[in-house]
Amino acid sequence: MTLGRGQPSEGGLPAPAPEPVDAADRTRVGVDEWVAEAEQRRAAQTGLSGMVVRVWERIPAPGRLAILIGPFAIFPFITSQGNLYRYGLITIIYALLALGLNIVVGFAGLLDLGYVAFFGVGAYLYGIMASGHSGHHLQAEIAIPIVVVSTGLLGLLLGLTSWRLLGDYLAIVTLFFLQAFVIFVNNANGGLNDFSYPFVGKVDLTGGANGLDQIDPFNLFGYHITTTKGYYFFTLISLILLMTMLYFVNGSRTGRAWRALREDPLAAEVMSVPVNRLKLLAFMFGAATAGFSGTIYGAVQSGAFPGDYDVGLLITIYAIVILGGLGSIGGVVIGALVVNGAPELLRSSANARFLFYGVLVLALLVAMKPWYKPVIVLLGTIAFGFAVHGIASAVWSRGTAGHIEGGGQFGRGLEHWVLLPRHTQSIAGWAYFALIVAALVLTMLHGWQRLLALIPTLYLASFVWENKLVEQVSGATRLILLGALLVVIMNVRPSGIFGTARVEIV
């Protein structure tokens, strides 16, 4: 009965309680073996991921922020303009957007599929107030607050639906809101189908399908942000501020109430939480964040185009939030880095190659326990490859005649390991098919059989990669790989990179 007490558990579990009258008697109640076991499990959590998480949890919050943001701060000084835009700026804008969605979905648990519309509203609204298209040129320090307040109010309006609609029903209504927005901006160009507004008549608000062009760069107190680097730092500072703010909100009474609302609205209500008001607040905060990100995106693109604010972006942002871990602030930034960075990296075959082999090795190391098993498999695969290559070069010289382009040292090494036939089309096609069959067979094997079967399968995978996939790396392969990467990550960390594991009360 006393199993749970005095266990040497880590994580700084409490000092003894203030001495109660019959403590020994009372504390026994409810401590059962299951709890003791659960605690031991937590303390004994080993492996790479467990260690990383433990170390991470021990770092104080400012340190964590510095570790997350540090690389972003250095990045502009070590990279080119184009890379800064593709990897840096877009990632941070995604991270901002995802943080906003994280308030609505991660904290408050409201399934808002109209979120991206607020991003679009931000861009368009800024464009209407400051662009060559509209003819107005408002200062950014005036325009941005107007955008933030109006998107916040719009969020409040949409949030009203969440008073009566929950879950799937809320999702449908908000998704319609997004579609309505897309259709509106596609048509509000003052053309034949457009409304005639009161007082002003027909106005070209959004430029219709062609988009709203010539949006002004930010003019902040007379200082014009014109370079990518300038926007990068502006966005980075916004990100830091937003993350800091959300960190404090998360630990506050309101943050707790949001999480309680997400877990159990009824229980939250009988704890006297004003459920409806908090839902509106979440919608409002989220929408305002999205609107703010939208102004940046509009200014960076110097235009706002209907296609940018559609379901595709919505899925990307949701992927970021889920990958990072619902409700986790740091996780969302990492999620943005992975979801935006990985497909960009994969555009070049050399990068893609490193990512491919890296993910394979990493997945093996993480997924297989104990540690010596993946090592056996890896060494086995390497030896197997050299053996096959040696035999092939003796009997089938055509099979090793190909070359790897632009792989550097690593690529030249690979040429001695993997078979590279001269005409690859049909043989690689069959190999691809064989690989899928082999992967299916693998799932049916167990123990040492699986370990042994893994060696030729891995070799086959790299054969298919070098002979078929790498050629279409900027096309379909990129998406296949991204999908595989997300599957691997979500398998290793089912509740997201930084997410806390779900605990259900049963």
Add this chain to the structure above:
Amino acid sequence: MLLRLENVDTYYGQIHILQDVSLEVNDGELVCLLGGNASGKSTTLKTIIGIVRPRRGAVRFDGEEVNDRPPSYRIGRGMAIVPENRRLFAPMTVKENLEMGAYLHGGGAQEDFERVYSLFPLLYERRKQLAGTLSGGEQQMAAMGRALMSRPKLLLMDEPSMGLAPILVERNFEIIKEVHESGVAILVVEQNANVSLSIADRGYVLQTGRIVLSGAASSLIKDEDLRKAYLGR
């Protein structure tokens, strides 16, 4: 008179659940509300806390009619509830759960925590643990602790012994008695007639939405009619 239900009728849509229910709880009293499945016990509690509103009749708390007041108002006036199945916030720590209980008081003062921790030392030990990883008995304590954080005058408990081993049920009622002795009036809804009547001052028996029996706990426990109404034999 702390709580008084006067001829309350509650409906779920068209279905008439509570029919002319009147009951009262005095200051510092421990009252139990017995009844079988679907007899309206939980609905009575929901009507008292304000999740459902009665169509007729009045709910008076502390001398004030609270019929049209939301739960948060009633909690502010001194009600608290331990919901059926406890309904802790599973992915939040025990301490955060307690803080939720004191939502109206800004997350709980030091003395609130001390009061709850001295009543449940185990919660202090587990305060950084996620509530979902607690065992059934511990969850019951956490749920009671959470309710007590709002400094209630009246604690409503919905089936506190549900899902607990027999030894824990008894222990649980000892805790309820202890909370009661610290000066909180308690209205406990139960199926377990013997254990709850053994600690209660008075009891009511509900059957298909009507109060069929009421009286002092000591007389109810010996009552033949109770066996008939409640146990069906």
